Amino acid sequence: MRRCPTASTVDGPQREDQPPAPARTVAPARYAGRVVDVTGERVPARKVFGLAVPALGVLAAEPLYVLVDTAVVGHLGALPLAGLALGGVVLSQISTQLTFLSYGTTSRTARLHGAGRREEAVSEGVQATWLALAVGLVLVVAGQLLAHPIARALSGSDEIAGAAVSWLRIALFGAPLILVTMAGNGWMRGVQDAVRPLRYVLLGNGISAVLCPVLVYAAGWGLAGSAVANVVAQVISAGLFLRALVAEKAPLRPRLSVMRAQLTLGRDLVLRSLAFQACFISAAAVAARTSTAAVGAHQIVLQLWTFLSLVLDSVAIAAQSLIGAALGAESRSRAQGVAGQITAYGLIFGCALCALFAALSQVLPHAFTSDPAVLAEVPHAWWFFVVLQPIAGVVFALDGVLLGAGDAAFLRTATLASAAIGFLPLIWVSLALGWGLTGIWTGLSLFMVLRLAAVVFRWRSGHWAVTGAVRG
Known part of the structure; x- marks a missing residue:
């Protein structure tokens, strides 16, 4: 994808593959005694929406899958549905609290991509993926140990807690893969590749949506079938992101200094x-x-x-x-x-x-x-x-x-x-x-x-x- 043109040698060098910088109208604002240009250069609207529309698809894919999953489990009765609702709330906190793996990675990757240092940009994705796997494994172990007391505290009911734990202990095995997918979204957005993440997420969730009723009803696995289908979705999506990362041929060894910098940004988020x-x-x-x-x-x-x-x-x-x-x-x-x-x-x-x-x-x-x-x-x-x-x-x-x-x-x-x-x-x-x-x-x-x-x-x-x- 072609980068947006730079303005001049003051703001950055003009690359040969870029069109001349567009003229701009300056509308300065005065703050703290100095003038700040808040207008600057614009980019074509199609470039903005070429990134925004696929991102919307990725954001909407998970809620839509949850609706399908809820509809399937809902026909099993009130108790399995309550177990799914409670287990889903606990699992969703992982992605809610660890968004730095996508948002923070996008920020750091985009800067390197803008500087023309693609290999280093992709390397940010490599380190974010290592971080995702490490944090994800900790969550799996901790989740298995704490699933019941957390579910019991949230539900106040042994029956609902039992249903939630039966779903959660299976679904938690997808936690590292959820985080890998978040890291994958982050580095791909950073290099302005928004279409492939949409394909990867839709493919994983689409196959899982078809598999869910088969496992729940046809295979007779009940609520456990929903959890297995959830993990399958994460395996497919994360596998595609990992394949894309390896195909970039960036160095794959862990770099603790980069991961520490990512964690510093992550702490704030x-x-x-x-x-x-x-x-x-x-x-x-x-x-x-x-x-x-x-x-x-x-x-x-x-x-x-x-x-x-x-x-x-x-x-x-x-x-x-x-x-x-x-x-x-x-x-x-x-x-x-x-x-x-x-x-x-x-x-x-x-x-x-x-x-x-x-x-x-x-x-x-x-x-x-x-x-x-x-x-x-x-x-x-x-x-x-x-x-x-x-x-x-x-x-x-x-x-x-x-x-x-x-x-x-x-x-x-x-x-x-x-x-x-x-x-x-x-x-x-x-x-x-x-x-x-x-x-x-x-x-x-x-x-x-x-x-x-x-x-x-x-x-x-x-x-x-x-x-x-x-x-x-």
């Missing part, structure tokens, strides 16, 4: 992820203590929020790749231009989603429930969800920009501060004062507004745009 988990677990707990109808309505609106986050995150993933490559190529101007471009796309998409779900407010909730009490509670969260879409579009876009720049420490601090100042105090006050869903979603709104202020200020300051193949 894990802390940021924990802040999200604390917020959303608290929200669910407060909703559950409000009323049965409130928790049902919260679940409906939250799942829609999560789904739309995938759409907006796909643009952020494109930003990670493009920003990292621009900074690696020493083109601060292009990085600034792409950042502004991605932010504009995020705002446009957010506004479009806001208008769409405002129009669907009287129709869509009925697709999820016919319970009058739940439907009566939905508007208390719905309009917050609708109004937040443009804010979320900008926040997610700039998250991608800053992640692509390797500015994870700032994102960590901004997220932790927004959670501690905005979301968590307000959500527990809402429980004490009986504000219900209105209080919960007011807390989420404040959380998002504080994050918006933080990432916009950081973007406009230009401090994130540190050039070079490796962020110093």
